[in-house]
Amino acid sequence: MQIKEIIKTILEGFRANKIRAVLTILGIVIGIGSVIVIMSVGAGAQSLILNQVNSMGTDLIGILPGASDPNGPPATVFGLTITTLKYEDAQALRDRSQAPHNVAVSAYVAGVDTISSIYENLTGNFMGTSAAYPEVENVEVASGRFFTESEEKGLARVAVLGAQMKIDLFGENDPIGQRIKIKRESFEVIGVLAARGSNLLSDTDNRVFVPVLTAEKLVLGIDHLGFIRAKIDDTQNLDAAMDDIRVILRQRHGITNPADDDFSIRSTAQALDVLGQVTDAIRFFLAGIGALSLLVGGVGIMNIMLISVAERTREIGLRKALGARKQDLLVQFLAEASISSLTGGVVGIVGGVAISALIALVAQALGYNWSFVVSPASVILACAVSISIGMIFGYYPAKKASGLDPISALRYE
Amino acid sequence: METLISIKDLTKDYELEGGVANILRGVSFSISSGELVAIMGPSGSGKSTLMHILGFLDRPTSGTYLFRGRDIKTLSDDELARLRNKEIGFVFQSFNLLKRTSVLDNVKLPLSYVGYKVTDGDERAKKGLDAVGLSHRLHNRPNQLSGGEQQRVAIARALINNPSIIFADEPTGNLDSKSGAQVMQLFKDLHHQGHTIVLVTHDATVAHQAHRILHVMDGQIVQDEKISGG
Structure with a gap:
């Protein structure tokens, strides 16, 4: 049939x-x-x-304090504060003679506290970063400017607002040149970032950005970093760049045995x-x-x-x-x-x-x-x-x- | 004339609850090509079982059955199916047409099982339907036809593979007398064209239109009667 x-x-x-x-x-x-x-x-x-x-870029390497299995969660997830990562580590990673693939490096600390302008008073997120932050994270400055490296090193009291934070603190008013307070410290607003839309991993729009040392010393009263991010020249050099960073940090931290690493290195590519x-x-x-x-x-x-x-x-x-x-x-x-x-x-x-x-x-x-x-x-x-x-x-x-x-x-x- | 069917001491037993029923008890006869034979007997006499065995739908319990000199005992089920397809045409009391299928496709149905692709199926079916006077009904469904017409479709179907022998089981049993007479005339015409036909019936008037009547009673042939001029 x-x-x-x-x-x-x-x-x-x-x-x-x-x-x-x-x-x-x-x-x-x-x-x-x-x-x-x-x-x-x-x-x-x-x-x-x-x-x-991906929009964060697959050319990013994250350096977190504390050792961890590259496939497991970082130690900070468990609520531990690990103080092994310092501002000077970030500085060292900028040395292109030792880390030739690192194009831009930013140090980060984050906190939550009262943030106020003359119009509003709210509890919000602030972040201390390096001057290289916009380059590392591909963020545009919508008005004004981001802070400079000398402001970063000189503990300048300047702040850049995320797009939503600007609206929350100033409404329709122009914030450039005005002052805000984080905790009890006063900052001059020098710029506003372009809106980026929130995503799962970061919420740039709802933050205030200040120089990392300023945040460490004046607001948080600590001398360690939350994490460091390095942007590299080409995704193909990812492994080499990660090796370079590892070598530099081991040397700085006096580590000879890789099992004793007090930091961990991750890439967006791995995360992907x-x-x-x-x-x-x-x-x-x-x-x-x-x-x-x-x-x-x-x-x-x-x-x-x-x-x-x-x-x-x-x-x-x-x-x-x-x-x-x-x-x-x-x-x-x-x-x-x-x-x-x-x-x-x-x-x-x-x-x-x-x-x-x-x-x-x-x-x-x-x-x-x-x-x-x-x-x-x-x-x-x-x-x-x-x-x-x-x-x-x-x-x-x-x-x-x-x-x-x-x-x-x-x-x- | 070639001997088509030759059976000797054929028996058929059925296992029943509480015993064995001897449906056929030593039947012997032969049928030659070109004959018009009636197998006649009352219901329960074993005539249907005899037809099933002759038509390769069933196997005898003992005895020999030679079809064109070939012992069917040695044949597999698939070989029997092929024989049914090529050598036998069945016509049933209740027509057994596929009710959702057109008249033309019903007639073509045996071509599905010939084992190779038939390219001229439509022409053959149309020719067959023309021969039974139904060329105007090709695309009707069986339920749009009268009983007599349905039985003529079944006869066209039985003929499509040009079989050696046609078995008709009470072919007029479900028909009024006029349609029944038409169907019987058709069988007689086919016989005149050289077809071998075996009618299975309990009806003496049907049986007497054959040339030879095998009277079956209690699983045995009680009389092999030649009808002159039948």
């Missing part, structure tokens, strides 16, 4: 029993559709997260890798749950196929009388199950892609950097899975049909 005739038989069956045909494939439609949506929306969300990390893996894991886990509904769809197909075999007992007997062999009937019923299932799969793919596209459109309309991704591989996989489900769940009914005794099948009422 040829595939054309089998398809004709299926279509005749569909026409004769439309509601049943729809219900038969519904489980597969929902199953395949949900897997496609989960994979596509998951990829969209993943690209959103990864784009955010780990984030990619984590988000992939979440996606596939969710897709797996979606795939469970395929199982239900398969049982639905088996159920309807069994009913169909019972209803068509006489037809099966007739086909045998006309010369159909066991395998002819096995193939016919397996093909019917697979094609039904594949039809469900195709409808599910179309529906899933449409829903995913809609979600992507909405996300893009809301201003997220969301990419609409449907990989051809997932479409092919979905087709293959739906055919296989038809085969697996159609096998028992098909076996039953092919094994019927032609005489009793012909007599069946």
Whole structure:
């Protein structure tokens, strides 16, 4: 029996029993559709997260105080204050004779305290950074200027506002030249940063930036850094640059045994890798749950196929009388199950892609950097899975049909 | 004339609860090509079982069955299926047409199982339907046809592979007398064209239109009657 005739038989069956045909494939439609949506929306969300990390630049190296496993969390996550990283370390990393790939290096300390202008008084985030901060983080200054290296070294009381912080403290008023207070220290506002949008990893817009030494000594009363970031000349030199930094810091800290490292070095590229893996894991886990509904769809197909075999007992007997062999009937019923299932799969793919596209459109309309991704591989996989489900769940009914005794099948009422 | 069917001491037992039923108890006869034979007997006499065995739908318990000199005992299920397809045409009391399929496709159905691609299926089916006077009904569904027309479609289907022998099981049993007479006339015409036909019936008026009647009673042939000019 040829595939054309089998398809004709299926279509005749569909026409004769439309509601049943729809219900038969519904489980597969929902199953395949949900897997496609989960994979596509998951990829969209993943690209959103990864784009955010990427926007920081893959040419960044982070130096954190305290040793840690490069794949585990930094020690500071556990609430420990580690004081091993100093301002002078950051200075040393700027030495291009020892660290030729470092283009710009910034030291960081962060704090939360009362911040006030003549208009507002609020509790907010402030950050002490180096003059190189805008270069390291790719931040634009919208008005005024960022502080200079001499201001950084000279404990100048100058502040640069994040875009949202400017609005919170000054509303529509021009803040340049005005004064703000962090804790009890007074600062002159010299610039405002361009809005950057907040993301998972940093919230530049909601911060006040002051020179790092000023923040350390005058506001926080400490003499260690939160972390250092170095921007390198080319991502290809990442490993070399990380090695250079390691050598410099070990030398400065008098460390001979790498196991005694009191700092850890990470790159955005590494972070991207780990984030990619984590988000992939979440996606596939969710897709797996979606795939469970395929199982239900398969049982639905088996159920309807069994009913169909019972209803068509006489037809099966007739086909045998006309010369159909066991395998002819096995193939016919397996093909019917697979094609039904594949039809469900195709409808599910179309529906899933449409829903995913809609979600992507909405996300893009809301201003997220969301990419609409449907990989051809997932479409092919979905087709293959739906055919296989038809085969697996159609096998028992098909076996039953092919094994019927032609005489009793012909007599069946 | 070539001997198509030759059976000797054929028996068929069925296992039943509480014993064995001896449906056929030593049947011997032969049928030559070109014959129009009726197998006649009351219900339960074993005539249907006999037809099933002769038509390769069932196997005998003992005895020999030579089809064109070939012992069917040695054949596999698949080989029997091929024989049914190529050598046998079945016509059933209840027509057994696929009700969702067009008349043309019903007639073509045996071509699905010939084992190779048939390219002239439509022409052959149309020719067959023309021969039974239904060339105007090609694209109708069986339920749009009268009983007599449906049985003529079934006869066209039985003929499409040009079989050696046609088995008709109570072919007029579900028909009114006028349609029944038309169908019987068709069988007689086919016989005149050289087809070998075996009618299985309990109806003496049907049986007497054959040239030879095998009377079956309690699983045995009780009389092999030649009808002159039948």
